[in-house]
Amino acid sequence: MQRLGARGDAAVTGETAMIDRRTILGASAAMAVTGAAAGVARATPLQRTTLQWxxxxxxxxxxxxxPGAPATLPVPKRDGPEDGRELWMRGVAEPTVSVYRPAKPNGIGVLSIPGGGYSFVSVENEGAGVARVLNPLGYTVFVLTYRLPGEGWSQRADVPLQDAQRAMRLIxxxxxxxxxxxxxxxxxGFSAGGHLAASLTVGHADPVYTAVDAADRGDARPAFSGLVYPVTALTYDDKLNGSGRNLVGDVADPAILARYDTVARVTAQTPPIFLLHAADDGLVPLEMGLSMLTAARAAKVPVEGHFYEKGGHGFGMAADPAHPAHGWGALFATWVARHMAT
Structure with a gap:
């Protein structure tokens, strides 16, 4: 696996690391103890999830x-993979931010935005799992459970971004x-949550809802943006992809597609971007991540990319030591610390 910096030059991962990779690997190994202390239930393919949400x-x-509530609100539903190893949320009537505090906070906050193709929210694998890895390193983690656009809300395409902007302002x-x-x-952000994170990165000031209180006078711009196997546009090969159909419906307004083409909206003012993707991802093509890397480089936005030959899709923080991307949280934590120190 090669790391590409903003100039496209190859670098040896960890040469300038402010957080030793062994720290995160140790944290991953001690995940069950740390997670239990933080109230985070550990889930593996060998046991059913007990995570409360x-x-x-x-x-x-x-x-x-x-905003934009239907006459009949969606009914909250907990489900997940057939083996029950993790929790997905659907029917999100009241979007929330869950807070995971570290024992020794470093003052840096990370809003985790789980994926799910805009049809569910993978709150365990790509939410609680983030806290298991980053809390031991001092990061305060906030997990966004956002509304799903196909559940009756008006202005459906803007619904997830409304929640993401509001979450940033309230935090x-x-x-x-x-x-x-x-x-x-x-x-x-992960997968479709990566699209929402990218949308927030380039559209943090888009007027997608009417202010409701003083918090909405605040800034929703992220200080840094991590995008993991992200959807970066709603079309691929000129056709709506799955996340695109779930966000905008079967018939897409070209103006909405353009607004949520996050790659096309990258400018010199875009926050620093961290990218991670596997080349064998069968759901979100690697080209989605590569196109964001190219756009960031062209706009001279600080960007770092980590691309794995193997890894598939939906691996979250790659807690399994056998996964090719195991320990990638160290790369992200080091990158964040470097940018937040300047």
Whole structure:
């Protein structure tokens, strides 16, 4: 696996690391103990999930209800893979942010945005799993459970971005009590959650909802943006992809497709970007990640890419030591720490 920096030059991973890779590998090995202490249930293919959602410490995004609500709200539903190894959420009527606090906070916050093709939210694999890895390194992790566009909300294409913007503004408004520096709040998105993270990265100021309180005067711009096997556009080979159909419906307005083509909207003002993808991803083509890398380089946006020959899709933090991307959290944590130190 080769690391590509903003100039495209190959580098040896870890030469300038501020966080030793062994730290994260040790944290991964001790995951069950750390997770239990933080109230995070460990899930493996050999046992069914016991994760409760939302977590004990969480907050709702919208007082009085989310914008564009249908006459009949979606009914919350917990499900997941057939073997029950992890939790997915559907029927999100009240979007929330779940809070995972580290024992020794470093002042940096990460809003984790799980994927699910905009048809469910993978809150365990790509939410709680993020906290298991990053909490031991001092990062405060916030997991967004966002509304799903196909569940009756008006302005369906904007619904996830409404929740992501609102989450960033509320976290910043409460930064003092949450133990983070509001200037050091970034995001980490996976798959369709990677599309939402990319949409927030380039569209953090898009006027997608009417302000509801003083928090909405705050900034939703992430200080850094991690995109893991991300969907970066709603079409591929000139056809709507699965996430695209779920976000906009079967008939797409060209203006909406253009607004959510995140690669095309990268500018010199875009926050630093971290990319991670497997070449054998059978759901989201590697070209999605590569196109974002190319756009960032062209706009002179700081960008770092990690691309694996094998790994597939949906591996989250790659907790399994046998997975090719195991330990990639160290790469992300080192990259974040480097950018937040400047």
């Amino acid at each position: 939302p977590t004990r410490e969480h907050f709702k995004l919208w007082p009085g209800g989310a 910043r408004a409460r930064a003092g009590s949450l133990g983070i520096d509001p200037a050091k709040l970034g995001i980490l």
